[in-house]
Amino acid sequence: MLKSLFAAALLVTTILPANGHEEKSENFTISHPWSRATAPSQKVGAVFMEIKNITGKEDRLIGASSPDAESTEIHGHIREGDIMRMRRVDGGIAVPANGSVKLVPGGFHIMLIGLNAPLLEETTIPLTLTFEHAGSVEIEAVVESAGASRSGGATKMEKMDHSKGHQMPGKSK
Numbered sequence: 001m002l003k004s005l006f007a008a009a010l011l012v013t014t015i016l017p018a019n020g021h022e023e024k025s026e027n028f029t030i031s032h033p034w035s036r037a038t039a040p041s042q043k044v045g046a047v048f049m050e051i052k053n054i055t056g057k058e059d060r061l062i063g064a065s066s067p068d069a070e071s072t073e074i075h076g077h078i079r080e081g082d083i084m085r086m087r088r089v090d091g092g093i094a095v096p097a098n099g100s101v102k103l104v105p106g107g108f109h110i111m112l113i114g115l116n117a118p119l120l121e122e123t124t125i126p127l128t129l130t131f132e133h134a135g136s137v138e139i140e141a142v143v144e145s146a147g148a149s150r151s152g153g154a155t156k157m158e159k160m161d162h163s164k165g166h167q168m169p170g171k172s173k
Contacts, residue, residue: 021142027055027134028095033141035112036148037121045112045119046075047127047141052100061101062092063130070114072127077106086111092132105149119143 023030033049053059064072074089084106093108095101103109110127112119119125124140131137 023137023139025134025137027059027131028052028137029054030129030137030139033127033139034148035119035125035141035143037143037146038115038119039146040118042118043113043115045069045115045125046105047110047112047125048103048105049139049141050100050102051095051129053095053097056097057133058097059095059134060092060132061095061129062132064110064127065130066112066125066127068116068119068125069112070116073111073113074108075111076108095131121145 021032023033029052031050031052033047035045035047038045047064051061061074064074066072074093075086076089076093077084078087079085088111089108093101093103101108112125121143123143125143127139127141129137129139
């Protein structure tokens with residue numbers, strides 16, 4: 001009987017996706033910042049998330065930095081004929097008033113260039129997002145498996161207890 005209950009509990013936790021973590025500041029809610037694990041020789045990575053502007057004024061994500069990379073760039077994809085190409089986004093990304101923008105694989109993302117070490121699954125990457133009006137917001141991105149796409153179920157990191165949250169210093173939850 002105990003084995004059956006354990007098996008049922010395990011099945012439920014692997015099928016039902018978790019919400020992922022959120023990080024909040026005075027102006028934004030950053031929903032599940034994440035990256036993919038990298039190979040040992042890989043020197044670039046990407047960070048994805050949803051940025052929700054909780055104010056009545058538009059802002060722009062104009063930069064990012066991380067101590068885990070030599071440099072960062074905001075990238076997007078453009079179509080050139082039948083080919084999609086990744087390009088740096090000059091001028092940043094608009095985050096509409098009381099709206100959101102998603103940074104996703106195949107779309108906008110933050111490129112980590114010159115990684116100091118491989119990104120290992122189940123670790124975090126410190127990241128400072130820079131906004132045109134709101135200034136700097138410090139977050140941590142969770143490193144998921146190399147094949148993560150965010151269309152599947154919960155990752156091991158999402159199944160962990162995030163009830164304490166990732167509250168930024170001096171900011172309310």
